[in-house]
Amino acid sequence: MMADAFLGLNILHDTSAALVVDGELVAAVEQERFNRDRHTTDFPKDAVDYCLEAADLRREDLRGVAVTFDYDEFRTNDNPFERHTNNHDDTTMGGRARILADNRSTWDAARRELVEFGFPKARYLRHHLTHAACGYYLSDFDEAGVIVVDGRGEREATTLWHAQGPKINNLESYNVNDSLGQLYTYVTSLCGLYGNIGNEGKTMGLSGYGSNRFDFGSVLTFDHDRYRIHRDELRKFAQYRAPLGKPDRNARDLAYAVQEKLEEAFRFLTARVRSLTDCQDLVLSGGVALNCNANGMLVASDAVSDLYVPPAANDAGTAVGAALLQWAEFSGGRPRTPANQVYLGERADRSAIDRAVTSGGVNSVRVQRPEAVAARAIASGLIIGWYQDRMEFGPRALGNRSILADPRDPSMPDKLNNRVKFRESWRPFAPSALAEHASAWFGPAVDSPYMLLSLEVLPERRHLVPAITHVDGSSRVQTVERERNPLYHRLIEEFHRITGVPMVVNTSLNIRGEPIARTPEDAVQCLVESGLDLVFLGDTVAWKDDVDINSLISGESNK
Template sequence: MIVLGIGGILGHGAAALVKDGELAAAIEQSKVVRRATRGELPMEAISGCLTLAGVSTADVDTVAIVRPLSPNFHLQLRSVFPASRVVLVEHQTAHAASAYLASPFEEATVLTLDRGGDIRCGSLWQAVDNHMVLRKELFYPDSLGDLYGRVTELLGFQACADEHKVQWLSPSGNGQFHSLFTEIMPFDREGWPRIDRSFFDAGRLTAGGFSAKFYSRLGLEDGAPIPGEIRPSLASGIQRATEDVVAALAGSGRNLCFAGGLGLNALLVASLERSANFERVFVQAAAGNAGTAIGAVLYAWHTALGNQERVRIPNMSLGPAFGAAEIKQVLENCKLSFRYLLTTGELIGNAVRLLGEGKIVAWMQDRMEFGPRALGNRSLLASPLDPYSAENLNAFIKHREAFRKFAASVPAEVAAEYFDVGPNARFLATAGRVRSGHGKTFGSAILGEDTIRVHTVAREDNPLYWQLLHAAGAATGLPVLYNTSFNLFGDPLVCTPRDAVRSFYSSGIDAMFTGNFLLEK
């Protein structure tokens, strides 16, 4: 049985495919076509999924589509899949399914929160076995995601794109505006937030649209620029208030599943993991709109088609991979000098050597990750033992703000020696704390006092990357590498060898491993 899920049509389009009970592929359209798409059937992502599964459009039994849709979308769909059954999935339902039906839980509270969705910007469910029952809904404009986006714009960043910057700025702020944002998000008598619109000016279309009342509470003239010295505290205020409200919305219980755009906020996820309200928390790693493609395919598999056994999801490396012949053809067409490393030992040995020399290494291996985070297949790597590695990554390669730190990848079985971190670190969906005695080692990656992004790597999830981390540990005594996404200038994560070559030669990256090919500058 072949089931295809399509989500994020109005932004962050993606496709996911289940074949015979296993999630065989999931691909975001923007990573393939190298541009943002909106309102289109994500044909390149669909084609990629079909190819990876070894099937054609005619083999697809069911297509599950997530609302909202663009006009005439159904005509595009019918032209490509004329004989397939179509299942329409509501937006928040897809988010909920992407979290719960991908989780290891047999019962859970399920919370979804995003900016707008399909007018509904949040939902609360109770799930047992493969069934989810809707309990409450949150409607726009009472949107936590919208308020967070407004603060993003107020701080000079781009709403609907740079909310992660506000998150990572927040640990360097203090709590002086926490109460202000709590006041903006009061609870109604049912215990759900109702945004106080008096803090907004409908006629102000810039800087988040905040009103004179809001600026007065900041101690500023109406519409005045935000002074640099209070920007971190504004970020801290919205972050901490959001954490409080989300915890209240989730309630308490044994298991919590979480998805929607706010699920991409790793500090928020960490606060849920540390809360005593739930024993276990599972967050969909691709919690945003692209992840609704996974939600759609899982929902159709269980609800529309009646399958009882859960779909197997081995890891998030669900995109295309490229063989030696394909990589070699690109390198030779670009007239590049390279070395081919004959064995895995030689590949890892050269990577450890270069990292030990303080080099920034691009690492492109196996299948591309699904979701916004690099998990060791499309990564830029550096050694924490190099005191300049983080600065070099930020200033000369990623060209981004100094407060945006890099993740520390560590083998899962030794992570507790260095970090206190929750289970969602498997897919870089949470943040942890550096354990006592290791603060100096990871100083360049620490946010605030001791917060750090942590990626725990299990051997079964990524065998080659796991081997690399252990080899680095054998050589230096520290089995940890800094990891950030292999992309530049706001581009999507690299997908193909040609994407990798373009990024490598457009940046200050020192060396690149793509498959068993090594390129050095």
């Protein structure tokens, strides 16, 4: 009997594809992993091919295809678009005409691409609905309030929803003029950090170094049931703009100010959706939901009983929402909550790994227990790449395409930023911690499997793990459960046995400007072109000439 398969396509930025078969999410991947262009706008052709191959399906086997934007609605919208907001949005008659022309051009391009790549009958779904569906259907909540916050959808930038069973109903919307995402992006630009899309996370990290010198009280205001962004008040801060790539004291304090107001907005919206739904459980989705500090603030408060943020809360995740929405409409029921929500990409086979190490000209050997060798390497101060099993979906590396290091070394952030990641020296690093030990190191005691919550490093522990403790005492934690990722859990267990510390530093396996590694060749390239000491690819260890691999392997054989 033919499977009931539904494909979701995001063809905006961070383009992606996701496949649901018989109510189960079986594959999802971003196009950037294939074309190596971060935040790519290219049509996700390779992502589609992977998803279909993973399920052994052809295009003609698909029961439905949907994209994550209603282009018919978008083409008639003359509200200022994001790039205009960043350059002082032009709301004159001529400016709106140019915006409308741009939007129609985007609509024409979308139609052409769908025809060109074989999906002329693809449905258009509302953008914020696909964000809401990605979050709610992946959660295990039977009923929840849902908040979607991003730069913009077709016309809206913030939306509130009530979700119950298979149904997701819109309650309230804010248009693009009150976009929290665009507010944050504009301040990111003022901080000298907006070189390209996706740099807002730098502002979040920079905010920890700032002070309350700037008051954004007149920029973002609240009444009893609505917030409002005042653009004229915001533009007054343009005088403090920092040069690109050179954030100064003003930048640090602007970052602090916008982060404080964003967290206030999150509290306000959470209270509002609770008043409308009487739901204690909350789902957050949209690109702004990647703000770990704001998410962590919510879980540390009594604002919600439980919070769920999908691992791909950004636009890449809308492809998952589009696929799940089609299944829910077709079946009349809610899709099954998948146990695996992250490790949805491809895995390399043995021959691909062998070819990669040979063509890369690096040393290599196979070991019986790579997790034990890796733990010894990390404990001895080496920086390793960890390339295992299926690739993660979403912007976080969560233990399968990761760079790992020792959290006890206070100089490790500088080593990683300067030798490996080639990025700003002030940017913090995150830990992967054993879930069963996390509450003894971080507060509050909550699960954080997708590295989307900033938690407090307990004061008495901070001196033990300086490499993952940000200047404000916080840390963006991933809690690792044995059931979710057994091999990664064993590695951290072994490191814990050696050092007494139940966590490792975890950052994505890539260098600056590159997407997360997809192939073994990508991983070996990271080794060759950066200060990585070793890369583990399955049970193969690849290394450079200045690493004493024999002592690491002999340590393994002595256990």
